Amino acid sequence: MSRRIVIDPVTRIEGHGKVVVTLDEDHRVADARLHVVEFRGYERFVQGHPYWEAPVLLQRVCGICFVSHHLAGAKALDDMVGVGRAITPTAEKVRRLGHYAQMLQSHTAAFFLLSAPEMLFGVDAPPEVRNVVGLVEADRALVTRVVLLRKWGQEILQTLYGKRMHGINSVPGGVQKGLTVAERDRFLRGEDGVPSMDAVLDQAQDALRLFADFHERHRAMVDAFAPVPMLNMGLVDAAGDADYYDGRLRVVGPAREVVAEMDDHDYLDHFSEAVEDWSYLKFPFLKAFGREQGSVRVGSLARLNVTRHLSTPLADAELQRFHAYSDGMANARTLHGNWARAIELLHAAEVVRDLLHDPDLQGTDLVVDPGPDAWTGEGIGVVEAPRGTLIHHYRADDDGAITFANLIVATTQNNEVLNRTVRAVAEQELSGRSEITEGMMNAIEVGIRAYDPCLSCATHALGQMPLVVSVYDAAGGLVDERVRG
């Protein structure tokens, strides 16, 4: 008798997904799939709106990485109005400041609120303990530092965007405001409830310390947990090193050799999207490599596999250790995604520090007006969102009404790697067992959460991912069901 196990996480904001594991008669994994709901509604909804509203409207698809959506949209509009990359230095640096501040606070949330409980209490610890409340009880001082670190990032966004969430800063061709000296000094020196830059740089290393300790204690498990070899993609600058705001898309293979590189506008020429009847989410893949070989991983682990250096010293030093650990090869270990996120968190803090010291932020040349003749009517904007490469592609008619919008989000890029991860975990944890335990369910969650996809961020932040596990027989009859959450 073959059985089907359904893990159905119910989420509040970013849609929902479920895991279906099919076992054969010998209780081996026959198949494992992750289903995720996508954002098509917004792409329709924005049609007919004035083009300049698109980045403001479409940032609402996410409650965490809205700055990335806002910026990908703004870059698409830069294209559309004919400014292209020629925005002013002030505008670009203000955008970067918001982008890296969001990276800091998003990675802080993902690392400490979603993944840290597993590191402290173990993957198979009971969910009553393995959550952020348990974290508070175990290490209140750490949680206080985490809250302050996140708040610091949020305060920067509040200052630039007018709101902590879903504010506005970018407009076509630039930004609407820069950073005053007083605003800057508040983040450099700190004030009541807002840590200083020095404190932030220290706190931004907590994640690395936590991971190192976890890795030390559980090296075999961390290294062996569901390795998934994949191509890796990320934006790189002219020198070929990671740039999270702008650059060319680079894809590297198992030896971190460059297997494809493209102008970010040419993504659609290089990628195709496969559709599977069991998932709402498409499966993008590099045409040159085909459906089986051509899917890429995006996000922290992928970006660090792509880049040789990070532009800031502390993060770069850790990056070199990260590369050395895999002997310079691409790191395929799922749980090392947390290591990569910790390195990026520190990198974001260092970049923000460098930007805060840059007088261009106080510049007054905010917007480039290219004039009506420069209008192109189409734009593509690409950024590295916290979870990976994010693409906004818009078209508008000559009156300026949006006629087409396509958002390719990191979770879509990672659809294949997520599915392979789920399968790898299922094979490791479930195969050959006749009973489905809490620990097995946890392991699948941990594998998914390593990519911090939309479906988990809204749920586990409150303690745990609500789960329904249903076991079906070959005829589709319900054999067993477990509900948690």
Place this chain on the structure above:
Amino acid sequence: MSITVTVDGVPVTVEEGATVADAATAAGAYVPTLCFHEDHPALGTCRVCAARLDGRVVAACSAEVHDGAEVEVAADDLATMRRQVVGLLFAEGNHVCPSCEKSGRCDLQAVAAETGMLTSEFPYRYPGRETDPGDARIWLARDRCILCQRCVDLVRDDEGRPVFTLTGRGPDTRVELDHATAAGLSDEQVAAAVDLCPVGAILRKGVGYDEPIGARRFDVASVRERALRGERR
């Protein structure tokens, strides 16, 4: 000549010819207004300013008080009425506050917040009115229009010709923009028309979000504070 009236039982002195809204302001009582603009005669189209004058519900922006008049503003039933009128305006259009560039300087949004209209209690009609994006400088988003008629009555070119007109009847009523007349407006006149529209129905093309959050009209001072200091626009 001064006359004396009571507003919610409080006596105040106002000039003859004052409206119920003026009397309320003099007494420090807030009456929301939407279509009313301080520089122009009352239109009385939106009915958001419902108040009671001598026991009868009136539009506070246009009903004049007399010596000895009894004005009521704060009563619960009046507050409910005002909130419901605002709710109807939301239900009749497609108001996308989160992305509308008029957000933070939109009278409808500000009055909704002041009257406690967070979600309309009436079913949304999702009208799908056609946008007119075809003018060189003006984007007319009819979905956001509340048919206050400010633009119809007050936007004129130098010859005194109207730029906006109303066509249709009942639910089919809609604002039309005359592109030929609009072409004769100066940039300042276009900006004034955009500013005059109490919602985001008249937008300046290609210019969005030019004021950062925190610096927009109702970020700086709420619609209530403005009304109580006599600023209604």
